[in-house]
Amino acid sequence: MPIKIGEKFLDKPIIQGGMGAKVSLHKLASAVANEGGIGTISAVLLHEKNRNKELTYTCKGIEVEKLGLKPYLYAHELAREIKKAKEKAPNGIIAVNIMFALTHFYELLMTAIDAGADLIIQGAGFSKDVFKICKKLDQPLAVIVSSVKAARLSERLGADIIIVESGDAGGHLGTLEPIWKIAPDIIEAVKIPVILAGGIFDSKDVKKALSLGAKGVQLGTRFVATYECDAHENFKKMYLKAKKEDVLIIKSPVGMPARALKNPFVERLLKEEKIPHKCPFNCLKTCPGEDSIYCIADVLLKSVSGDVENGLVFCGSNVYKVNEIVSVKDLMKELTNDL
Numbered sequence: 001m002p003i004k005i006g007e008k009f010l011d012k013p014i015i016q017g018g019m020g021a022k023v024s025l026h027k028l029a030s031a032v033a034n035e036g037g038i039g040t041i042s043a044v045l046l047h048e049k050n051r052n053k054e055l056t057y058t059c060k061g062i063e064v065e066k067l068g069l070k071p072y073l074y075a076h077e078l079a080r081e082i083k084k085a086k087e088k089a090p091n092g093i094i095a096v097n098i099m100f101a102l103t104h105f106y107e108l109l110m111t112a113i114d115a116g117a118d119l120i121i122q123g124a125g126f127s128k129d130v131f132k133i134c135k136k137l138d139q140p141l142a143v144i145v146s147s148v149k150a151a152r153l154s155e156r157l158g159a160d161i162i163i164v165e166s167g168d169a170g171g172h173l174g175t176l177e178p179i180w181k182i183a184p185d186i187i188e189a190v191k192i193p194v195i196l197a198g199g200i201f202d203s204k205d206v207k208k209a210l211s212l213g214a215k216g217v218q219l220g221t222r223f224v225a226t227y228e229c230d231a232h233e234n235f236k237k238m239y240l241k242a243k244k245e246d247v248l249i250i251k252s253p254v255g256m257p258a259r260a261l262k263n264p265f266v267e268r269l270l271k272e273e274k275i276p277h278k279c280p281f282n283c284l285k286t287c288p289g290e291d292s293i294y295c296i297a298d299v300l301l302k303s304v305s306g307d308v309e310n311g312l313v314f315c316g317s318n319v320y321k322v323n324e325i326v327s328v329k330d331l332m333k334e335l336t337n338d339l
Ligand SMILES: Cc1cc2nc3c(=O)[nH]c(=O)nc-3n(C[C@H](O)[C@H](O)[C@H](O)COP(=O)(O)O)c2cc1C
Pocket: 016, 017, 018, 019, 020, 021, 023, 042, 044, 097, 099, 123, 124, 144, 165, 168, 169, 170, 171, 172, 197, 198, 199, 200, 218, 219, 220, 221, 222, 224, 313, 314, 315, 316, 317, 318
């Protein structure tokens, strides 16, 4: 039985994971949704010059100020990306990934709901309020976890889907364990659909996940190496060039470890060099701003816009196996081959 998201059924058991700092925007998400998977826009660091523009004061008729929120500051670009994705993939499923660690998490959550995201995917921690808001507004919610405890709690609080993310994933990591080690206990522990993420590379992995009782998989790294991925060509070339020994774990101001490719910037980090910076974004609840070792927003936005020497290139542990850029259509076909 395919997963039901609101009134829509998931045609193929594949989620393209949200990738922050403009790696997964409407172009990638709509291409995946049109192929029958879930396309995910990441709400992380979409700010542009008009970032203080206010959008609206209500979300589905509720005045956001009554919820103690600022009226949609910083959310203009997210609403625009969702609108464009839905225009390009009117029958597909568009999700929005919002990291709980973001300073403006609630504003972005309300914006995503108001703009018609089919599914909210919450990562990097969670609070009970998110479940209450999604329940009240009849909004499907998936939660990214790495432990049985967090999966059980999410189910009890009202999550519709659990995404188990392993230590082989790209970006920030909640664990360093491999997916095949942590997934079976979590699948066993909850009744709601479970999706496996982190280290899923090919159709063999997809089949293995389904045979364990998972309802689908979420991939990031493979979707970066597609024509439709919104990142700069130089970012994708780093994936093609990567060797196993280039894949490193670094410290992030988010307060979690993260996986990235070796480059001159990461070499400076490994020497524990402090990289002076301003704090133009105030993007993270957990970041000490100008006192942090570096500005994660600045270096992620640099790499995605092409400066892969001075920026941070997030990747999954399997990145060194990527050897060509393909279309989303071909990748989806390859992943679901013989299912
Ligand atoms: C470049 C990049 C950026 C990512 N950014 C985010 C993010 O902002 N939020 C999040 O929850 N996950 C993020 N992820 C994780 C992916 O959504 C996905 O779960 C993960 O990459 C799956 O592992 P895989 O890369 O081995 O397929 C990112 C991954 C990559 C490769």
